[in-house]
Amino acid sequence: MSEEEAYRTVSATLEQERIIPFKTDELEVVRSAEKCVNCGLCLNHCPVVRAVGVDRFSGPRSIAVELSRSPPDFWSTADKVYLCTSCGTCREVCPFNVNMPDIVNMVRARIFKQRPDLVPRGLRAVRETIAKYSLAFEPWEDPNEKTESRDARLQAAGLPFIKDRTVKGAEVLFYPGCQAEERAQEVKEAAKFILNYFGVDFTLLEEMSCCGLPSRLIGDDETSRSLAARLREKVNLLGVKKIVTTCAGCTSNLSDMSVRDNWGVPVYHLIEFLAEEIGLERLSEAFTEGSRAGEVLTTIHDPCHLIRHTSRQISDHVIAVLNLIPNVTVVPSGVADSCCGGGGMVGYHSRDVADAVVAYNLGPISATKANRLVAPCPLCTAQIERNLFNTGSDIQVDDLAVFIAQRLPQER
Amino acid sequence: MDIETDLVVIGGGMAGLVAGSVAAEAGLDVVLLRKGHGATAQSSGAIDIIGYVPGATAYLMNPVEGLHALSAMCPFHPYSALGRSQEGVPSDPGRVVSRVHSSVQWLKDKSSGSCGALKGDLEENIQAVSLLGTSKPTCLIQETMWNDTPPSHDSVILFAGLRGLPDFNPSSAVKAFMANRPYGEEGPRKAVSCILDVSSSGKPFNLSQIEIAQFVDHDAGLSALANSIGGQVLKTGADYVAVPPILGVERARENRRQLEEMTGATVFELTAFPPSVPGLRLQTSLEAVFRKADGRLLAGHEATEVRQAGDLVQVIAARAPRRTIEIRSTAVVLASGKFLAGGLVGDERGVRESLMGLPIVDSDLIPTGDSRPQRLTGVIPLSPEGHPLFGVGLAFDSSFHPVAADGSPIAQNLFAAGSVLAGYNYAVEKSGLGVALATGFAAGANAAAYVKGVQ
Structure with missing residues (x-):
């Protein structure tokens, strides 16, 4: 048997043996898992282990050394591997930077293919929504209701409406992400207002579609790749030079896709775009003109997808920008960088775990005596807001885009 | 740039x-x-x-x-x-x-x-006792590992393990501790061991040092540990209680003080293998x-x-x-x-x-x-x-x-x-x-x- 024939014979049996070969872009992740020395340092830092203990969630070390090395029996890991919030803390503290979040995605992708019955039910529901609408949230049935909801939210936030626009050849694509498109509409509107205020030549998508992160976290690799490809096509058609988003997850996922698939278009979170492209000087001038809101003592939550999946510099940008605003005082909570529990799709099937993870944040946030918490991510905002509310706290939780927009002058 | x-x-x-x-x-x-x-x-x-x-x-x-x-x-x-x-x-x-x-x-x-506050002097090496009961020379140790007065000849030292924590076997630590004492050096009269029942998850198995330490940082964990140690101190008459380094992460020093107040014994941490809570x-x-x-x-x-x-x-x-x-x-x-x-x-x-x-x-x-x-x-x-x-x-x-x-x-x-x-x-x-x-x-x-x- 020639080598070629042997290769064909073996690859023909893969499916029967339920082995899914690694894609080229997964190989780096596999090699990263091989670097684990089993030291267990990650266990000291994992927020899920802290919240529920190693018996419920065996932790990053166990995923690297046991759970990721058992093809074709990945299914046996299903009770643990869906509890990872993909916060990336383990990757950041690991002496070898073992890429845990992507290892988890890889294992979930194999369970999804081999044993879809073991995918938590909550995730299957999201998957159906995505399959049907190409959005992570079910869209509004009645477009008029969506507009009404938007206007109500604008009014509550005290922001003017900036008309939607789709312009070919614009400099910047503003990509709100599914949550700001369908749920937290005030975030999308606030970002449009900010970009418009600074005279940014921006466009929206003709039709919004998901960046593919939720599918990736569910393990639905095919859908994730096809959503990314579809978005890329839209980006190419519009001919934009930059993508700006208000969602932490979209920032890290699109940055990753853009490099992995050679989009040639850089991706910014709005706060990065403001700090790096608009510049602190212009921001400062604008805030000085617009300082009409009252005194606010605010604390910050740093989304994992920004600080640990993208760059820690972003949390410095947040502080730098907030410090420019008159009447705003920033108080550190000491837990700004700890996971809100809502990531990794954990909240969709194991709400108890997600809430146990966020619980660690609530005490220190309340202890700051701040009357506001800002987060540059609609998911973190929602997760922390709900949990703070449940503890009887009266701290108002704002998405950073809304908070900033409210402090810019409305008339020019 | x-x-x-x-x-x-x-x-x-x-x-x-x-x-x-x-x-x-x-x-x-x-x-x-x-x-x-x-x-x-x-x-x-x-x-x-x-x-x-x-x-x-x-x-x-x-x-x-x-x-x-x-x-x-x-x-x-x-x-x-x-x-x-x-x-x-x-x-x-x-x-x-x-x-x-x-x-x-x-x-x-x-x-x-801070949680990593240190004791010790450049003029003297300390013999820090490990989870194995062995000791090694070191210069500065964290306050939670430090004893102002080392065990005297009429004292009793209790090595306390935790049920479900596989990292520490107190009875074998006692053996090694006694076997490694230099002849003629003052030490405790007696070393004994016990197993405490303190678990953050409520389950007596599959525990890690970090989760116990994080548990002890909460009032419920601290009082569970204090009750458990207190009972053993009564039973054995121990003056010193050696525990794995689980006295807390952020509040370790304060926890130790409270534990000693509640149990009447000197409670201190042993040194552990990497990656340990004191390292964190x-x-x-x-x-x-x-x-x-x-x-x-x-x-x-x-x-x-x-x-x-x-x-x-x-x-x-x-x-x-x-x-x-x-x-x-x-x-x-x-x-x-x-x-x-x-x-x-x-x-x-x-x-x-x-x-x-x-x-x-x-x-x-x-x-x-x-x-x-x-x-x-x-x-x-x-x-x-x-x-x-x-x-x-x-x-x-x-x-x-x-x-x-x-x-x-x-x-x-x-x-x-x-x-x-x-x-x-x-x-x-x-x-x-x-x-x-x-x-x-x-x-x-x-x-x-x-x-x-x-x-």
Whole structure:
């Protein structure tokens, strides 16, 4: 048997043996898992282990050394591997930077293919929504209701409406992400207002579609790749030079896709775009003109997808920008960088775990005596807001885009 | 250029954080790049200054004597470099001791009141007892491991394990503890063991030290531990209770005080294997010192390139998971660690300095050339001589500049500290964190002086 024939014979049996070969872009992740020395340092830092203990969630070390090395029996890991919030803390503290979040995605992708019955039910529901609408949230049935909801939210936030626009050849694509498109509409509107205020030549998508992160976290690799490809096509058609988003997850996922698939278009979170492209000087001038809101003592939550999946510099940008605003005082909570529990799709099937993870944040946030918490991510905002509310706290939780927009002058 | 600063420190362990804090306290703008945790976070949280003179089998009672001996015996040792006011002169042991003393005092002051607060003196080594019941000489230990009065001859010591925690077998620790006591030395009358029932999950199995420590930081965990220990103290009449290092993460010192009040016994932590809770406390408290000095810590950023023009390094490129940045800096401290942290890499091509490809020498300042790491290990796994591999690293001068083969600095504004340096074998000397502290302290001060000199 020639080598070629042997290769064909073996690859023909893969499916029967339920082995899914690694894609080229997964190989780096596999090699990263091989670097684990089993030291267990990650266990000291994992927020899920802290919240529920190693018996419920065996932790990053166990995923690297046991759970990721058992093809074709990945299914046996299903009770643990869906509890990872993909916060990336383990990757950041690991002496070898073992890429845990992507290892988890890889294992979930194999369970999804081999044993879809073991995918938590909550995730299957999201998957159906995505399959049907190409959005992570079910869209509004009645477009008029969506507009009404938007206007109500604008009014509550005290922001003017900036008309939607789709312009070919614009400099910047503003990509709100599914949550700001369908749920937290005030975030999308606030970002449009900010970009418009600074005279940014921006466009929206003709039709919004998901960046593919939720599918990736569910393990639905095919859908994730096809959503990314579809978005890329839209980006190419519009001919934009930059993508700006208000969602932490979209920032890290699109940055990753853009490099992995050679989009040639850089991706910014709005706060990065403001700090790096608009510049602190212009921001400062604008805030000085617009300082009409009252005194606010605010604390910050740093989304994992920004600080640990993208760059820690972003949390410095947040502080730098907030410090420019008159009447705003920033108080550190000491837990700004700890996971809100809502990531990794954990909240969709194991709400108890997600809430146990966020619980660690609530005490220190309340202890700051701040009357506001800002987060540059609609998911973190929602997760922390709900949990703070449940503890009887009266701290108002704002998405950073809304908070900033409210402090810019409305008339020019 | 994304960032312009006075000093970039590469590495976020003991050496890097101390160098960065000292420079920031001197008024410099400091950016510290850290790709992940290294040996400091992995440590037992105790700080060894010098436990054994190289080659000796008996430990040193007094680190000061060890520093004197080193500066006479080992001219290329980083401690000995502290004793030289300029190149080519012999090391002055008094100067070595005084500089190590300053760094120890600085660290004790800075960490005072924090979760990593330290006790101990440079004049005396402590015999810290481990989870195995064995002991090792070390200089500074965390307050939660410290006993003001060691167990007297009429005291009873209780080794308390926890049900479901596989890391600690108290009955075998008792055996080792009693067997290893030197004849004639005062010690407890009796050592006994027990198993406590304290579990954060309510289940008596599959527990880790960190989750118990985090549990004890809550009132419910603390009172569960106090009740459990209290019962055993009543039963055994123990005066001392030795527990694994689980007395808490953030509130450990306060927890210990309350436990002692509630149980009437002296409760202290044993030293544990990596990665231990005290190692986490040490890392956390060092980071707090750096932040308090207004240092900027960029975690998750790996330095990928250092660009040099003439005799100055100028630009450092760094990579975060999805971003790359460039930093222009007046000076750089390289504190990137050894094999664990990735400052040095050893493979079939030899041992290399991973960032700039700086020349590598062994403890005797002999270039290791392209020797494979295997060539630098001895046949006996555990011997007082250790393995030469752990003594390799960068050659350096008395200002802690890495130097080229002719002894000249690689760059006027490049300094190095910690285990990336050659000349000391931390594994056999028990000197790892001590050298990192003292050289980080010196390199940080030198970098600050350099930056102020050119400004």
